[in-house]
Amino acid sequence: MKQLIELEDHILKKANSEALLLRETLANVGTLVINVMSSPGSGKTETISALSDELRLHGDTVAVLVGDCATDHDAQRLVSHVDWVEQIVTKGVCHLEPRMLVPYLPELLALAPRYLFIENVGNLVCPVDFDLGESIRVSLLSTTEGEDKPAKYPDLFRTCDITVISKIDLAEVVEFSELRARTFLDQVAPNTKTIKVSARTKEGVAELAQAIREVAQRSRGFETSITES
Amino acid sequence: MHEVSLARAVVNTVLDALKDRGIKEQRVTSITLRIGDLAQVDLESLEFAFSFATLETELESCMLIFTTKDAVVMCTTCKQQSPYSMEHFYRCELCGGACELVSGKEFDVVSIELESVGVH
Numbered sequence: 001m002k003q004l005i006e007l008e009d010h011i012l013k014k015a016n017s018e019a020l021l022l023r024e025t026l027a028n029v030g031t032l033v034i035n036v037m038s039s040p041g042s043g044k045t046e047t048i049s050a051l052s053d054e055l056r057l058h059g060d061t062v063a064v065l066v067g068d069c070a071t072d073h074d075a076q077r078l079v080s081h082v083d084w085v086e087q088i089v090t091k092g093v094c095h096l097e098p099r100m101l102v103p104y105l106p107e108l109l110a111l112a113p114r115y116l117f118i119e120n121v122g123n124l125v126c127p128v129d130f131d132l133g134e135s136i137r138v139s140l141l142s143t144t145e146g147e148d149k150p151a152k153y154p155d156l157f158r159t160c161d162i163t164v165i166s167k168i169d170l171a172e173v174v175e176f177s178e179l180r181a182r183t184f185l186d187q188v189a190p191n192t193k194t195i196k197v198s199a200r201t202k203e204g205v206a207e208l209a210q211a212i213r214e215v216a217q218r219s220r221g222f223e224t225s226i227t228e229s
Numbered sequence: 230m231h232e233v234s235l236a237r238a239v240v241n242t243v244l245d246a247l248k249d250r251g252i253k254e255q256r257v258t259s260i261t262l263r264i265g266d267l268a269q270v271d272l273e274s275l276e277f278a279f280s281f282a283t284l285e286t287e288l289e290s291c292m293l294i295f296t297t298k299d300a301v302v303m304c305t306t307c308k309q310q311s312p313y314s315m316e317h318f319y320r321c322e323l324c325g326g327a328c329e330l331v332s333g334k335e336f337d338v339v340s341i342e343l344e345s346v347g348v349h
């Protein structure tokens with residue numbers, strides 16, 4: 001005898017419930033979580049370092065969880081720019097999943113940083129569907145990778161609140177067309193805020209920090225921490 | 230690579246559902262999935278990964294049935310719905326307003342089919 005059972009469960013149900021746990025517990029201690037996603041080498045680590053320097057000037061604490069398929073190079077680069085950093089080595093997995101972050105939760109809750117940046121594995125496809133408990137998604141579009149990346153990977157850019165046009169100091173040498181990049185971005189991610197940044201010259205870093213602070217102030221978790229402190 | 234994680238997620242979702250419902254002594258013969266056009270899943274790769282993810286589980290040799298869902302966007306300004314296209318993406322072809330995705334990201338286990346075992 002055969003029997004049909006309706007489930008109507010999202011395939012990532014388990015991952016999504018872990019993401020919810022991360023979001024709720026971190027919001028409770030006043031931590032704003034930012035998921036940073038972009039192509040390999042587009043400037044995530046360098047930009048997070050510069051941004052963290054800027055945020056810490058204002059007295060805020062910054063923690064980073066950084067994912068890579070192999071090596072702890074990025075954690076080593078970040079360590080002098082942040083209050084806390086751990087490297088997640090995914091051994092080939094092309095994206096971060098909430099279960100990889102959960103083991104760091106007790107330490108993060110004790111530290112209760114103002115900001116937790118999650119540097120995803122460099123990849124424009126696979127990280128998109130995994131909620132990591134973040135309140136803000138930031139993508140990077142580097143001037144050196146081709147202006148039409150948003151059109152080629154619309155899903156990732158669409159889900160991001162902020163798109164950083166990174167390595168803006170190199171725009172001229174690589175004949176980057178800002179108009180072309182903005183045209184694609186506007187089609188693919190009409191609600192994304194765009195900020196031009198150079199982690200080298202620090203152009204746009206203060207503006208990016210301000211944009212993140214503004215989102216932070218709108219987010220419930222952050223308000224909780226302000227009223228508590 | 231991505232599909233390996235997804236295949237494992239399908240297996241976990243179904244095994245959890247069996248446990249939650251206290252279902253025992255039944256073999257899962259098929260799992261029906263609903264996959265949106267923009268779910269970024271290659272069905273063949275998922276099927277291949279699934280055959281490995283189910284080895285030595287209760288789901289071994291169970292069949293995957295796919296139902297698909299077209300991607301549709303809706304304009305937040307004029308409310309017009311239109312099929313998602315790589316020409317317009319998330320801009321309304323009528324008024325140029327920003328669009329939201331109405332469907333196309335589905336990735337659900339719709340149902341499972343069970344067969345009793347050990348009942349003669």
Ligand SMILES: Nc1nc2c(ncn2[C@@H]2O[C@H](COP(=O)(O)OP(=O)(O)OP(=O)(O)O)[C@@H](O)[C@H]2O)c(=O)[nH]1
Binds near residue numbers: 043045169
């Ligand atoms: N000129 C210039 N170079 C930059 C800038 N940002 C990053 N770079 C350089 O670009 C290279 C890659 O930068 P990363 O910050 O490592 O890029 P990433 O996105 O973290 O790379 P993965 O973690 O491997 O995906 C490094 O050599 C950086 O020094 C920038 O704003 N200007």
Ligand SMILES: [Mg+2]
Binds near residue numbers: 044045046
């Ligand atoms: Mg990096």
Ligand SMILES: [Zn+2]
Binds near residue numbers: 304305309321324325
């Ligand atoms: Zn419209």
